[in-house]
Amino acid sequence: MRSILIGVKRFLTNKNTITIIAILGSLLLLYGAYNKRIEDATSPKAVVVAINEIGPRTYITNDLISVKKIPGSVIESAYASTSDVIGKYVSNDAVIPANGMFYKGMVKTWEELPRSVYGDIPNGNTVIALEVDLDKTYGNSIFPGNYIDLYYRGRNKDGAVMIQKFIESIKVLAVLDSAGKNVFETNGALQSPRYLMFSVPEDLHLLLRKAVLLGSDIFPVPRNANYSNGVTKNTRVVCTYLKEYILNQAVDVNAKDDKLIIQEGSKIDTMESNLESGN
Numbered sequence: 001m002r003s004i005l006i007g008v009k010r011f012l013t014n015k016n017t018i019t020i021i022a023i024l025g026s027l028l029l030l031y032g033a034y035n036k037r038i039e040d041a042t043s044p045k046a047v048v049v050a051i052n053e054i055g056p057r058t059y060i061t062n063d064l065i066s067v068k069k070i071p072g073s074v075i076e077s078a079y080a081s082t083s084d085v086i087g088k089y090v091s092n093d094a095v096i097p098a099n100g101m102f103y104k105g106m107v108k109t110w111e112e113l114p115r116s117v118y119g120d121i122p123n124g125n126t127v128i129a130l131e132v133d134l135d136k137t138y139g140n141s142i143f144p145g146n147y148i149d150l151y152y153r154g155r156n157k158d159g160a161v162m163i164q165k166f167i168e169s170i171k172v173l174a175v176l177d178s179a180g181k182n183v184f185e186t187n188g189a190l191q192s193p194r195y196l197m198f199s200v201p202e203d204l205h206l207l208l209r210k211a212v213l214l215g216s217d218i219f220p221v222p223r224n225a226n227y228s229n230g231v232t233k234n235t236r237v238v239c240t241y242l243k244e245y246i247l248n249q250a251v252d253v254n255a256k257d258d259k260l261i262i263q264e265g266s267k268i269d270t271m272e273s274n275l276e277s278g279n
Contacts, residue, residue, distance in 0.1 A: 041186050044069035045190070047077045047101055055098040055184030056144060057113060060085050065102075077104050089113055094143025095184055118173060118199070126205040129195040136219050137175065137193045140183065146172045146222055148196075150208075154216040164239050166211075166218065167204060173197040196220055202237055207243060208248045 005111055046067050052065055065082060076103040085102050094106040118127055130150075134140065142148060152166040177183050177191035184190065198207070213216055224262065236241050 014016060023078060034043050035168050044071065048082055048085055048109050049099050049101055050096040053100075054090050055190075056090055056092050056182065058090045060088055060090065060107070062086055068099075078102060078197060079107070079196070082185060084192065093143060095143060118197075121173070121199040122201075124201055125199040127199045128205060129176070129197055130208075130218065130220065131198050132193050132220065137196070138222060140175075140190050140193060142172060142193075142196065142220060142222050143184065144172055144174050144182075148168050148172060148198075148220040149220050150218050151221055152211065152216055152218060152239070153213075154211075156245070160272070162242070164242055165221075166239055166242055167235065167238065168238050169202070169235050170198050170200060173199065204237065207237070207246060211246050212247060214249055216246070 011276045020220050022241060046069055048065055049068055051066055054060070058064075062082070065085060067082060077251055088107045089104055090096060090173070096102060096106065121127065148170050149165055150167040150170060151163065152165045156162055174197040175183050175193050176197060178193045178194040179191075180195075181191070183193050208218060
């Protein structure tokens with residue numbers, strides 16, 4: 001018996017034995033952790049989903065949502081309880097598709113919703129309503145909060161067609177129908193878009209107005225997810241040739257012109273007064 005104990009002791013104190021036991025223990029721990037992770041990822045968990053598509057600023061009621069079970073790995077940032085979304089609103093820049101989940105950040109209280117899409121435009125910017133249709137918005141695929149580029153389509157003095165990116169990195173404030181309502185604020189069928197609302201610095205605002213008055217076609221082009229996540233350059237003209245081409249066909253009325261008109265007008269008023277009084 002004693003010899004057996006001595007043999008066991010020697011076996012357990014042997015360096016090779018200790019190394020083998022440590023390796024086996026590590027493998028068992030890794031196997032257990034792996035199985036736990038697989039179980040968490042594949043075990044069905046409850047999540048709140050939209051029954052039909054829900055547009056921005058929609059008040060969420062019980063009849064608009066349901067609960068379904070899906071693999072747990074999919075819902076790390078999604079709401080799991082109806083009490084987390086009922087009585088709140090879909091945020092201004094989100095659309096919940098049919099059977100889509102409510103991810104955190106997509107749901108706001110009434111106090112958290114911006115009162116006006118124009119309330120936080122930068123100082124010095126001017127709001128523009130660009131006329132569009134279903135085709136130009138890629139079948140209602142441009143949403144508030146997306147960033148777009150504006151392209152120019154027209155003809156030069158020789159009649160040749162010009163198509164070129166004109167202004168880049170513009171944030172969409174709203175998409176309105178012909179009645180001035182947000183096309184996504186509905187629980188029914190989406191309305192056809194008529195205007196894209198956005199803001200740009202005043203010099204670009206005047207440039208766009210001149211381009212439209214000259215008969216040019218200005219149309220939006222959406223970009224990838226990074227564009228809409230703000231990984232963009234500042235709003236700016238990217239084609240100097242088009243800018244100069246448009247400006248050369250328009251006349252600027254500056255402050256000096258205004259003063260001259262006012263002074264000339266005052267002189268005429270004075271002359272007319274003198275004539276009426278017989279002076």
